Amino acid sequence: MKKPNSRIDYNEKVITIQGLYKSFDDFDVLKGVDLDLYKGENLVVLGRSGTGKSVLIKIISGLLRPDSGLVNVLGQEVDKLTPKQLDALRLKIGFSFQNSALYDSMTVKENLEFPLIRHSKEMTARDRDRIIDIVLEAVGLSQTINQMPSELSGGQRKRIGIARTLILRPEVMLYDEPTAGLDPITSQDINTLINEVQRRFNTSSIIITHDLTCAKAVGDRVVMLLDGQFQRQGTFEEVFDTNDERVKAFYNYNFTE
């Protein structure tokens, strides 16, 4: 699947990361990561499991603190914000979790309503219902509104997870392994949805994945995380046009698996 053209503004950086270090106990995960995300861009971060891809977006969203380095999101340094300022920033960031992270005890509607009730207090119930209808329609799952998360398939859960992040109209989307555990056709649907979200809601996104089909389908730019640093970056073709054995091994494993 070919990536549709994006409206990227290369004059406006949405996220800037410089010299980012993070370690857990004695294990160094990120060793000096530098990264820029431009407005309207879909940036794919590729890498093997355990290389710190998810750690990177957890630091961007303020779930983890970096050991050192600069993390600037929408003009604000994340680790210097007060809890209140961080919450205000988080309203502009949508985070789609690997396992969807839907609230098990709530229906689909209650899941979508949850952030709205807390952050749009002046909104009437009718307005909330209207917005819920819009995002459910955007992910193509209007019929699931009264279902519990346990009644949904893996692909449906991912879509509802994305819908929940869209409900507050974020400027930045962070996708953690959006196609993990899905069959190829459902994965393709999710890839289409990610591109659709970028086009329709004009979001800038970081997509964490080790699925090369996904990377090719959604990425305007691809970066590869190896040994705690970004070793390659460019278009999908540019990244894999190399003699680096580690990159070639990653490519070959993905497409011969």
Next chain:
Amino acid sequence: MDHSNRDNNTTRRRKYFITKRLDRLFLELYQIYSFVARFFREVFVPPYEGREIIRQCYEVGVKSLPLISITAFIIGIVFTNQSRPSLAEFGATSWLPALISVAIVRAMGPLVTAIIASGKVGSSIGAELGSMRVTEQIDAMEVSATNPYKFLVVSRVLATTLMIPALTMYTTLVSLLGGYLNVHQNELTTLTTFFTQVFDAITFLDIIASAVKSVLFGFTIGMVGCYKGYYSSKGTEGVGKAANSSVVTAMFLIFIEELLTMQVINAIR
């Protein structure tokens, strides 16, 4: 030479592990302190999660009623039955209502309620929050700028702190009723006589002490369940451990609290 090197290495390694364990212990103690202190910081500050608090009160209170009713009733009957022979030896079976009253109001009511609740409610809180932690639902709340501590912890701890005293009152009443049925069957005591003797035997301090204890037990059950669940890890295994550890730790603390409050109340009395 080789021997002394090996001994040195072993000693160094042992010291390293002891230091690491002590580090972890102090970190955990600080984490517990912060977790509990955060409750008092957040409970009075808006926004208040009213709907969630009511839902949790229903879960803790109303849904525990069938189990509490049956257990309390049986305990009332069994305790009365087991106490009778000892009193009968002294020809003092007429003291049964007073004995039952003192035992149930002072100790058994709060203790039985707390033990049942820590098994039913504490484990369920530990498992629910643990499962929310490992499936990243708590992280999802945090990144959507919702305070998960307030929504999940404050509401549950408030619910247990409010509902366990109410359940304790209910347990006490049902146990006394069980005791009455047994006394009525054997000694033909009337309901009025039974309850007159029951209220004559207890003091205002007994009722206050029972209420204070049950508030303390409720707070402990909620706090322990939430703490174990909130910081659970290691996937599904962690969820099981959180549930199990919630019950064991809560029960252990409840018995210690019972012992301490008993000492304080005896000193006041």
